Amino acid sequence: MNIIVCIKQVPDTTDVKINPQTNTLERDGVRTIVNPFDLFAIEEALRLKAAHGGKVTIITMGPPQAKCALEEAIAMGADDARLISDRAFAGSDTLATSYILSKTVSSIGSYDLILCGKQAVDGDTAQVGPEMAVHLGIPQVMFVRRIASVDAKDLVVERMTEHGYDRVKAPFPCLISVVKDINTPRPPSFQGRMRAKRMEIPVLSPADIGCEEERIGLDGSPTWVERIFAPHARSGCTAAEGTTENIRDVAEKIEAKLEHIWE
C-alpha cells in the first residue's frame, strides 16, 4: 500500500507570543514543530505499512527550513519525502495550498491512501485535507479515530461525529484525516535520525509539479487575512454563590460579567 502523508511545520504553540503593538506573531526565535495532529497521521501510516507493506512518502509545503519537519518524519520511519518550496507559493490560502498539494500527489505517481492530521494548530481551518480530495476527485473521510479493517480494494474506518461515530467504508484511493485518539505516535529513533541526516530530500518548484501559476500564491488565493489580534488576557475567577431564593440576583451578576467579557 502506497501512502502519502501531508504534514505542516507550525510554530510551537507553547512558544508563540503576539506583539501587542502590531498584532502580529513574534516569530523571532520561535521554535517550529511538526503539527501535532500530523504526527498521528505519520504514525498511522507507519502502522499500516508495517501491517500491509508498501511505502510511506511525506510531503510538506513551506519555507526551506520546513525540511526539518520532513527529517523528523523520516526519523520516525517514513521512507521518502518531498519539500514543496518556492517563493511563488508564498501567501497561498487553503484553496491554493490544497491545489498545490494535489498536484504534488499526482506528480509522485500512484498511491492508495492520503493521510492528514485533522487540522493544523496555527491556522485551525481543517480545510486543506478535504479540498485536496476534491481537487484529486477521490473520496474523503474526515476525523477518523480508528481504521477498523483494510481490504484489497477498500478500508473501513470510524469517523468521529458530534454524537458518537460512524462506520464508513471507502474505496482506494481515498483521503482520510485523523484525530488524536487514533494512536500514540512513536518518538524518532536514533537510526531514523541518522537516515534523515544523510538523505537528500527533493525540493519541488511550481514547474516540477506542473501547476498553473495563477492558481498559486497570493494570486491564486481568494481569501486573505485582514487582521490578527490577541483576545484580552483575563485572569482570576469568581465563584457565584447563592441559594434558590436569590437565584435571579446571581444570574444577573453572571450576565453582567459576561457582557463585560464580550465587550
Add this chain to the structure above:
Amino acid sequence: MSLSFDVIFVGAGPASLSGALHLKRLTRVIPELKDLSVAVIEKAPNPGDQSFSGATFDPRALEELIPDYLDRMPPFGQKVQREGLSFLTKKHRFPLPFTPPVMSNKGKYLISLSEFVRWLGKIAESEGVEVYHGEAVDELMYDDSGAVNGIIIKGKGLDKDGNKKPNYVEPTPVNAKVVVLGEGSRGHLTKRLIAEKNLDEGVTPQGYAVGLKELWEVREDRFQEGTIYNTMGYPLQLDTFGGSFIYHVKDRLVSIGLVIGLDYCNPQLHPFECLQMLKKHPFVANMLEGGRFIAYGAKTIVEGGWYAMPRAYGDGFLIIGESGGILDAMKLKGIDHVMKSGMLAAETIRDALVAKDVSAAQLKAYEDKIRSSWISRDLKRARNFHQGFHKGIIPGMVHAGFQMFTFGRGLIDRFKVKPDYECMKMMCKSCPSPCGPFRPDGMLTFDKLTCVFGSGTKHEEDQPCHIKIDDISICNGKCKEEYGNPCTRFCPANVFEMIEEEDGVERLHLNPSNCLHCKTCDIKDPYGIVTWVPPEGGGGPNYKGL
C-alpha cells in the same frame, strides 16, 4: 543494523563542537581520513537549548578555530567597556578602587552561550559534523579488554514504573573508534568512568559551585550597555564563597547571576532565595526597577582547577571541557579554555587515527598538549584560588592576594580538601537561614516555580524518575533530623519537596519534570546517595538568550 561512527562526541557544548569541527578540518586533507564520520550527540531538543553561562567570552580559541569568525555574524553583544568589583552589605555598596588585572574582563565579548552554541553548531554541521539532538547517551560500551568502543543511546517510551509504553523505542548501541566526553560539569558518564578507571587517583577531589541566573529586560534609562559588575558579600555570609555578576549585555538585556561554592557548610543556605535577596539590594533593585523578568536557569561549575583535573584519557576515550575539570576558577571563565581542550583532543585523535592506535598510550598526547598550552598557564595561576576560599571570604582574599603575587603558589600550594558533600555541617541553632524569611513580591522577586517556568524546562511526565536515590529512608529519617533536608533548598528547581502525607508525616517527594540538569543534588547531598542520570532524550530546560 549495527551503527557506527569514527568518532563520537557526547554533549553538544562549546568544547565538543569546537573539537568536532577542528577534527573534520584536520582530517579533510588526509586522504585515508577524508570521509571521517564525526558525530556529536546531545540530549537537548534543539541546539544550544541547554547551554547556560554568564557570559563574558574571550575569543582567543575561536580565533584559532575559525579565523574569519567576525565575518560569520557571531551572536556577540558589546565588548566589556566598564567593570566594577564591589562589596555589598545589606544596604550599601563599597566599590573596590580597582579590579585585579587577572580578574579583569575588559575587552571581552558579552554573549549568550546558548546563542553562541547554536551559531557554532550550524558552522560545524555545514562542514560535515553530524550533530544529533534529542538523544541522551545512557552508557558507555567496552570491548573485552576494557577499552571504550562506543555508547548506548537511551531508549524512549518507558512509563513511571519502567514498563514499556506502546511507543517504546529500544536503546541503541552505537560503536566508535574514539568516544570523547564533553558532557559539561559533573557529566554522569564521566563520573562513572572516573570511578571505574580510577582516573582521579592522586588528584584533589573536584570542587564545584552552583550558578543561578535571571535574564531581565530593563528600562532604557537603567541600561548601561557593555558594563559589568561583580559583587561579593551580601546576601552571602562571610563564611560562604561566592559572588554575583551583573552583565548589561545588549538590547536592554541584563543578566543577574549568583555563584555559590558548593563547599558551603550551612545546611540552611538557600541559593535561590539568596539570588532573590540580591535583587532586593538597593543597588540591584534600582537597576531592575520597571524592568521585566524574562528567563531563569542554573548550572554547576567545576572549580577544583589544576589539581583536581582527572586523568582525561584512556583506551578509546578522551574527556574534554568542564567534564575534564577545565575552567579558570579565578576569572570564572572557561568557554575559551574548553574550546581549546576540544581542539587539542581533535589533534590527538587525528594523530591516533593516522597511527591506527587509539590506546591510552597514544591518547596520552592529549594531556601533554594541555600541559603545554595556554590552558595550563591560566589554570595553574588559579590552582589554589577556589580552595583558598574554603574557610570564607576574608581568609580567601588574603590567600588570593598572595597567590596574585606568586603566580598562583600562594601561602599554601595544594590545599587538602574534602569533597563538597562532606563539607556540610549538621543543623544547629547557630546556623540560621542566611537570608532570613523570604516572601516573593511578584514584581522583583519570585517564587521558585515562577522562575522554573522561565527556564522553559519540559520533560515527558510518564517516565522513570531520573534522579536516583539509593535509600529514601535516609531522606525521611536521618537527613531530616541531621541536615533538615537541604536538597529542598539547594535544588534551584524545586525538584525535591517535603510533603506532609495523610498520616501527618513529612516525606520526600520528587518533581523530576522541574529539573534543570544542573546536578547540584548529585554533588551536594550530604550522604552522597543521589545520582543524576539523563532523562529521556529531548527533555530538560529550553534556554533562550541565557
